Amino acid sequence: MEFRKVQRTGGSSYVISLPKEWVQSMNIKKNEPLPVKVQADGSLLILPRSSEDKKSWEKEFQVDSIKDPVFLFRCLVGSYIAGYTAIRISASTRLSPAIRKAVRDFSSMTIGQQIVEETDSFILIRDILNPAEMPFENSIRRMFVIIGTMYNDAMTALEARDPGLAEDIINRDVEVDKLQWLVSRQYHLMFRDATLPEKLHVTVEGASSYYTVSRSLERIGDHGVRIASHLPVLIRNEVDDEVAAGMLAATDAAMSILDSSMRSLFSSDIVDANRTIDMVGDLARMTDGISALAHEKTGEVALSIGYIAESIRRAGEYSADISEAIINQIIRD
Secondary structure, three states: OOOOOOEEEOOOEEEOOOOHHHHHHOOOOOOOOOOEEEOOOOOEEEOOOOHHHOOOOEEEEEHHHOOOHHHHHHHHHHHHHHOOOEEEEEOOOOOOHHHHHHHHHHHHOOOOEEEEEEOOOEEEEEEOOOHHHOOHHHHHHHHHHHHHHHHHHHHHHHHHOOHHHHHHHHHHHHHHHHHHHHHHHHHHHOOOOOOHHHHOOOOHHHHHHHHHHHHHHHHHHHHHHHHHHHHHHHHHOOOOHHHHHHHHHHHHHHHHHHHHHHHHHHHOOHHHHHHHHHOHHHHHHHHHHHHHHHOOOOHHHHHHHHHHHHHHHHHHHHHHHHHHHHHHHHHHO
């Protein structure tokens, strides 16, 4: 760490010299105005230029050696979350149909990623979303609403014996994933753009809490998919009313935990968050009762009942994790 002396000039101003190497590397000119921000911890942040003037941050994938389109898709998602503003996919010859499909799937499953150029051997994707237009809270609230409808509709599908509704629940999880990736991207962008927290009206610590909450919500959504994927077995075999009633009651309890956690998040109520965590014990006893009923069944019915019971319990536990994150945030603040 380098130390520089504070000097007084003009009787009322204090100055400190900037490192020559940094000035040259940032191409800062004489008399150029530099933004200065006071941070929450009292430190000063000197920015070389406004975020609007920053160059595009690009990532390129040369796919001649990539034969697995799933692998490419995962790399594209990683680039998106890392915050790249442009992604190039190129090949020495033609891009294969499988690679093109992976790129298009990525574009359709992410928010703000648009294919802007395309040839036989090249595709360019650019980020057209202004991060400040999608505050963390908006994304979290949307994830919460989608997940709530997934679980409610899962139990409706069980009661109405509607496998088509169960299939629709599985498709809805894509929206939850898209929002979670967006939250992850914005969180990581904060470490490259020091002005972004102010634009999003959130501290870096607050963004970290939202990121943690989004991970829990995404996992709750995954368990909703797991429940929906096993419902056709129960519908097809006409599972008895006792099992269905137990699942309905347990799902209602799990969603009550989630509702309470989200209420605590938006109200910053530490007492409510603590009470919510204690609700998991009752849910565990309810899901244990459902699992006991599974032992009375055989084959795929028994397995499906057991998997659904476990996923309902896990949904409640991940909801309680949100309350734990809220307590940690409130104590820190």
